[in-house]
Amino acid sequence: MLTIAALLLSLLFPAAYANLANCQWLADLKTPPPASAPYFCLESWLQQASLEGYDTMSPPRELGGNTNPVFVDVGINIFKIVDIDIKNAIMELSVWLRMSWTDTRLVWDPDVVGVSQLAYYASNDREQTTIWVPDLELYNQYESLYDFADKPAQVFPNGFVFWSRPGPLKVLCAFRDLTQLPFDKPSCAFELGGWAKSGYDVNYEFMSPPVSFSTEESAATTYQQYKIIGDDTRTNRREYFYPCCPNEPWPVLQYEVTLDRAASYYVLKVIVPNILFAFLSFLVFWFDVRTGERLSFGVTILLAMVAVDIISSELLPICPEYLFIEVLVAVSLLFAFLALCETCLVVYWYYKR
Incomplete structure (x- = not known):
């Protein structure tokens, strides 16, 4: 509709349309355009008038x-x-x-x-x-x-x-x-x-x-x-x-x-598995010493905890402080390692006797 109206205006009143489209009042930046001028012409004139001689590098500081x-x-x-x-x-x-x-x-x-x-x-x-x-x-x-x-x-x-x-x-x-x-x-x-x-x-x-x-x-x-x-x-x-x-x-x-x-992600993916593996590592104490799976079970638990530690280390920053989750993983690994060492000693002394 606006395009059709502009076309009709240009055909019926070509001079007026030229003045409207070109905003001829912009030529004189010292004299404001008439109030009847289109709004976009008023904006264009005001912007050009205010930016005449404007320095974009200088802050607008006042005197003093x-x-x-x-x-x-x-x-x-x-x-x-x-x-x-x-x-x-x-x-x-x-x-x-x-x-x-x-x-x-x-x-x-x-x-x-x-x-x-x-x-x-x-x-x-x-x-x-x-x-x-x-x-x-x-x-x-x-x-x-x-x-x-x-x-x-x-x-x-x-x-x-x-x-x-x-x-x-x-x-x-x-x-x-x-x-x-x-x-x-x-x-x-x-x-x-x-x-x-x-x-x-x-x-x-x-x-x-x-x-x-x-x-x-x-x-x-x-x-x-x-x-x-x-x-x-x-x-x-x-x-x-x-x-x-x-x-x-x-x-x-x-x-x-x-x-x-x-924190739920770390609890479910790191903390709970390490605690469960630490308790599982104690099950070797109930295995018969003559059972060959006793040693392999302890090794498997220790390797599983090492795998969890490798995955969790990708989420942790490297810093001199001891983080709670690092201490928990280290203590769990220590329990599993001691349980495996005890198994090795028991098997060794049993067959030596």
């Missing part, structure tokens, strides 16, 4: 020296856990990274122009972005935040900019509290901060709330080994001072998430 940096609020919405690799100390989350700030260069009067909201193309690539964006970076990164998808930023008449974009948050974690594995609650901390601009230029703070969790049905975390304990998620803001610039603060936003592990 170092006392007036750009305040950027940062928030993270965790959509889903993608992967938790305890062995390689890597955590990958699917998140929506949100930032908001005020850019006074993008202010306009909605009563004059008639536009209540604009969308500017925003990117960490300085050759692609149309507006200034914070150079926020993940410090303990496995992959950079610059790999997030480029999304438009919403800009409002008072210069308020809201930029939200989805992407994978891949973090190199220093997992803590692993000694009780698999009944542990490991935690991972990651830090976000400016890369090239100190706190004198850009000051990062937390949104309210600093961390949120998606409630969409597609964000459900069923049939996963880990889930995030929302009540145990902690945030902390710090300021670092580096030797290069001891008088410049570098604000850093720290997030710490605590994970709840599905």
Whole structure:
């Protein structure tokens, strides 16, 4: 229908249609277009007028020296856990990274122009972005935040900019509290901060709330080994001072998430088999010494426990601490080994006599 209407308009009123399609008011960026102009023409004129002479490398700082940096609020919405690799100390989350700030260069009067909201193309690539964006970076990164998808930023008449974009948050974690594995609650901390601009230029703070969790049905975390304990998620803001610039603060936003592990898998696949094998290894004491299967039974039990140990070792990190599951497996192997040694001694002394 719209195509037919546009065709009829172009045939009946060719001059008017040309003005409508080409937005001829864009030629003069100093004079706002008339109120009767189409809305998309008003948006195009406003975007071009506000970006004339705009420098995407310079933060929108106000006058007043170092006392007036750009305040950027940062928030993270965790959509889903993608992967938790305890062995390689890597955590990958699917998140929506949100930032908001005020850019006074993008202010306009909605009563004059008639536009209540604009969308500017925003990117960490300085050759692609149309507006200034914070150079926020993940410090303990496995992959950079610059790999997030480029999304438009919403800009409002008072210069308020809201930029939200989805992407994978891949973090190199220093997992803590692993000694009780698999009944542990490991935690991972990651830090976000400016890369090239100190706190004198850009000051990062937390949104309210600093961390949120998606409630969409597609964000459900069923049939996963880990889930995030929302009540145990902690945030902390710090300021670092580096030797290069001891008088410049570098604000850093720290997030710490605590994970709840599905321990039933380890219980059924590792803990219960090792305990059962340890008890079975004691059955050789009830075998008659003249039974040849007594020795082979003990060897079979020991080999089965070694096989379980090899499989479980693929799930465990290599660390100097003694983990609960490693101690359990070691003790079970020790019982089976002692039972086999006792069998060998009994058989040896019986036939020697």
